[in-house]
Amino acid sequence: xxxxxxxxxxxxxxxxxxxxxxxxxxxxxxxxxxxxxxxxxxxxxxxxxxxxxxxxxxxxxxxxxxxxxxxxxxxxxxxxxxxxxxxxxxxxxxxxxxxxxxxxxxxxxxxxxxxxxxxxxxxxxxxxxxxxxxxxxxxxxxxxxxxxxxxxxxxxxxxxxxxxxxxxxxxxxxxxxxxxxxxxxxxxxxxxxxxxxxxxxxxxxxxxxxxxxxxxxxxxxxxxxxxxxxxxxxxxxxxxxxxxxxxxxxxxxxxxxxxxxxxxxxxxxxxxxxxxxxxxxxxxxxxxxxxxxxxxxxxxxxxxxxxxxxxxxxxxxxxxxxxxxxxxxxxxxxxxxxxxxxxxxxxxxxxxxxxxxxxxxxxxxxxxxxxxxxxxxxxxxxxxxxxxxxxxxxxxxxxxxxxxxxxxxx
Amino acid sequence: xxxxxxxxxxxxxxxxxxxxxxxxxxxxxxxxxxxxxxxxxxxxxxxxxxxxxxxxxxxxxxxxxxxxxxxxxxxxxxxxxxxxxxxxxxxxxxxxxxxxxxxxxxxxxxxxxxxxxxxxxxxxxxxxxxxxxxxxxxxxxxxxxxxxxxxxxxxxxxxxxxxxxxxxxxxxxxxxxxxxxxxxxxxxxxxxxxxxxxxxxxxxxxxxxxxxxxxxxxxxxxxxxxxxxxxxxxxxxxxxxxxxxxxxxxxxxxxxxxxxxxxxxxxxxxxxxxxxxxxxxxxxxxxxxxxx
Numbered sequence: 001x002x003x004x005x006x007x008x009x010x011x012x013x014x015x016x017x018x019x020x021x022x023x024x025x026x027x028x029x030x031x032x033x034x035x036x037x038x039x040x041x042x043x044x045x046x047x048x049x050x051x052x053x054x055x056x057x058x059x060x061x062x063x064x065x066x067x068x069x070x071x072x073x074x075x076x077x078x079x080x081x082x083x084x085x086x087x088x089x090x091x092x093x094x095x096x097x098x099x100x101x102x103x104x105x106x107x108x109x110x111x112x113x114x115x116x117x118x119x120x121x122x123x124x125x126x127x128x129x130x131x132x133x134x135x136x137x138x139x140x141x142x143x144x145x146x147x148x149x150x151x152x153x154x155x156x157x158x159x160x161x162x163x164x165x166x167x168x169x170x171x172x173x174x175x176x177x178x179x180x181x182x183x184x185x186x187x188x189x190x191x192x193x194x195x196x197x198x199x200x201x202x203x204x205x206x207x208x209x210x211x212x213x214x215x216x217x218x219x220x221x222x223x224x225x226x227x228x229x230x231x232x233x234x235x236x237x238x239x240x241x242x243x244x245x246x247x248x249x250x251x252x253x254x255x256x257x258x259x260x261x262x263x264x265x266x267x268x269x270x271x272x273x274x275x276x277x278x279x280x281x282x283x284x285x286x287x288x289x290x291x292x293x294x295x296x297x298x299x300x301x302x303x304x305x306x307x308x309x310x311x312x313x314x315x316x317x318x319x320x321x322x323x324x325x326x327x328x329x330x331x332x333x334x335x336x337x338x339x340x341x342x343x344x345x346x347x348x349x350x351x352x353x354x355x356x357x358x359x360x361x362x363x364x365x366x367x368x369x370x371x372x373x374x375x376x377x378x379x380x381x382x383x384x385x386x387x388x389x390x391x392x393x394x395x396x397x398x399x400x401x402x403x404x405x406x407x408x409x410x
Numbered sequence: 411x412x413x414x415x416x417x418x419x420x421x422x423x424x425x426x427x428x429x430x431x432x433x434x435x436x437x438x439x440x441x442x443x444x445x446x447x448x449x450x451x452x453x454x455x456x457x458x459x460x461x462x463x464x465x466x467x468x469x470x471x472x473x474x475x476x477x478x479x480x481x482x483x484x485x486x487x488x489x490x491x492x493x494x495x496x497x498x499x500x501x502x503x504x505x506x507x508x509x510x511x512x513x514x515x516x517x518x519x520x521x522x523x524x525x526x527x528x529x530x531x532x533x534x535x536x537x538x539x540x541x542x543x544x545x546x547x548x549x550x551x552x553x554x555x556x557x558x559x560x561x562x563x564x565x566x567x568x569x570x571x572x573x574x575x576x577x578x579x580x581x582x583x584x585x586x587x588x589x590x591x592x593x594x595x596x597x598x599x600x601x602x603x604x605x606x607x608x609x610x611x612x613x614x615x616x617x618x619x620x621x622x623x624x625x626x627x628x629x630x631x632x633x634x635x636x637x638x639x640x641x642x643x644x645x646x647x648x649x650x651x652x653x654x655x656x657x658x659x660x661x662x663x664x665x666x667x668x669x670x671x672x673x674x675x676x677x678x679x680x681x682x683x684x685x686x687x688x689x690x691x692x693x694x695x696x697x698x699x700x701x702x
Binding site for chain 1: 411412414415418419422423425426429521522525529530531532533534536544546549550551552553555556625626627629630631632634635638639666667668670671674675677678
């Protein structure tokens with residue numbers, strides 16, 4: 001019978017109970033933890049959706065999310081035999097904040113894989129974390145070139161585009177059909193620089209000359225009037241530009257307000273005059289020609305079905321971001337079919353991505369294993385008044401394109 | 411830069427400066443008189459702009475929106491002051507921190523409410539048809555609306571200057587900027603004056619939102635951009651004086667415009683470099699009466 005005092009040798013009952021209890025708990029915890037650990041290949045498919053829901057790119061985040069939900073709902077809300085569960089987090093525009101959110105999705109929510117990411121800056125900031133943690137990221141927008149080239153990692157694939165794509169085919173066409181002296185205006189960050197490089201590469205190869213480049217403050221461009229005045233002063237034969245969100249609207253409006261719309265043809269990366277900003281840009285956008293891998297009025301059966309369904313669901317016209325979200329969901333569904341719902345092996349999931357191809361609203365779509373980005377067509381579009389509203393009309397199919405996987409073409 | 415381009419950019423600078431002045435005048439008064447750090451100023455700008463948008467679409471008249479939106483937002487400002495800010499009055503060491511937390515919280519709430527009600531798409535507001543024309547100037551067409559902005563800014567500056575310099579209420583406000591306790595000691599209801607000035611400040615922010623929307627459009631996140639610019643103006647120009655707000659706006663507006671024209675990549679940096687420089691040399695701003 002113990003008196004409660006622990007002597008040098010004798011073990012008190014209290015101490016014995018403590019020790020035994022600890023071992024017992026550890027023994028019980030083992031199997032419990034094992035069950036919680038690596039994701040079981042059953043139970044809901046948890047997809048981490050990291051997209052902007054606030055600030056300047058909120059529309060993009062909302063469009064992509066809505067289209068994803070639409071696709072999954074059209075397919076019984078399941079993929080690979082598992083119920084789809086989307087866990088959304090706001091990417092914002094700050095890479096460090098997005099990284100925290102990604103951490104939360106991967107480590108706290110234990111998602112099977114991550115999708116989303118609108119901003120190229122954010123994608124660049126997430127790259128190392130994704131690679132170190134061997135988590136698959138299926139990106140639905142950010143086009144930063146390096147992620148398909150020098151900065152490639154097996155864990156990041158894109159269903160959207162690379163920044164090189166909308167610009168390169170247009171450079172050749174512009175030099176042959178519009179003018180030989182171009183002025184370029186872009187925001188000062190990765191996507192803007194990519195625009196400069198890819199357009200210049202093909203434009204100069206076709207005999208053109210870039211007479212001036214303007215890199216404007218990003219993301220707060222402010223009043224674009226001084227930029228417009230500089231462009232007018234340079235008197236180019238064509239203005240090539242890329243802006244998105246609020247800057248796309250203020251820039252194109254100022255371009256119209258200052259009378260440049262009739263004087264200097266504006267050509268751009270398709271995002272600048274996409275359906276989400278056209279209504280706000282108004283007449284200033286008429287006649288702007290742009291290159292993009294989709295157009296609202298692109299004539300194929302999948303696009304008709306998609307655009308009608310999106311309009312019915314949201315009351316707004318579809319845009320390229322929604323289309324990308326739709327295709328992302330489609331890719332996820334195809335991938336889950338191949339791996340039969342098993343998300344425990346990330347290498348198997350990656351392997352399945354390279355073979356995925358289907359008929360998309362954008363036309364033919366397949367994932368190129370070399371660039372880990374789509375193989376699709378770039379269309380030359382013209383902003384026209386269609387039935388009382390401004391829309392992008394396809395005037396030429398510039399052909400199938402795939403990212404070269406290196407910087408040889410800008 | 412040739413002479414023609416210089417003139418065009420000078421005009422652009424004036425336009426932007428006057429827009430900044432309308433934004434900053436209210437903030438300068440609030441900060442100067444009430445010693446309140448109002449981080450919701452940008453939100454009031456954006457709210458004014460969106461309310462103006464709804465009014466323009468609903469009533470079809472820009473001028474009505476120009477008058478009504480500021481009145482509405484001014485009323486809202488009055489409520490915010492009475493219900494919330496007043497409780498933070500005092501001379502405690504942490505009063506600014508409390509104001510920052512409160513007003514920043516308000517700004518976040520307002521931003522979400524705005525997006526919830528008006529959506530996240532970029533909206534542009536058409537200016538009044540009267541000012542829709544353009545004036546041929548060298549190799550461009552200068553929009554009449556922007557020229558009108560210059561006139562409007564100057565007129566507002568004159569009106570505020572007369573109010574502050576020639577009316578009794580203006581004298582009370584100026585006295586309150588210098589010494590609120592003394593003013594209270596003279597038997598004037600300084601609480602009421604504070605409330606009125608806060609309402610005026612937010613109304614001015616909303617006014618800036620309405621006149622600025624044809625130029626800068628409306629979208630989530632704009633409130634933060636406006637806030638940053640306005641604070642730069644107020645810090646540089648000095649707190650509590652209209653002269654400070656006016657010349658601060660001119661300096662920042664011109665620096666922004668010529669920065670964009672000559673060194674587009676560094677234009678934002680230029681503004682903050684100026685701000686840092688002024689803070690080092692004259693912490694109270696160029697014309698300020700209080701230390702920031």
